[in-house]
Amino acid sequence: MAEKTSFWSEFKTFIARGNVMDMAVGVVVGGAFTAIVNSLVGDIINPLIGKLFGGVDLSAAKVILTAADEAAGIEEVAIRYGALIQAILNFLIVALCIFIVVRSINKLKDKMAKEEEEAAAEEEKEEEPPEPSEEVLLLREIRDSLSKK
16 A cells, blocks of 8 residues: 555656646647647638639649549549648648747746856855955065065
């Protein structure tokens, strides 16, 4: 019974970690974002591209290798390149958005690190004693020369 308690307590600790929670939020947001991207590509970009190519529905674009024959029970065999183009557009839009987010986060982290370094340098500068003036240096030299005699 002690093993189960240990296992479950370790599992709870694992789940409660920030990284796991961040990942879970990322998966949920990513799923929602995928729906937005699919709509953007399928409902906006594909119709625009289709309009440029003479009113063709890009997502339904295909090359038929064998036509369907319902009487003979033969299904259509086709290369559906439109669906591939749509998937590529989805991927590129998602990749671009992720790149922009990661780039922004990295810039923010760099800025924060630079500010922390500057604050640490400023703190270090304040902790150092000020340089002695020329008069103090001259007096030290005189003291040292008198003590040698």
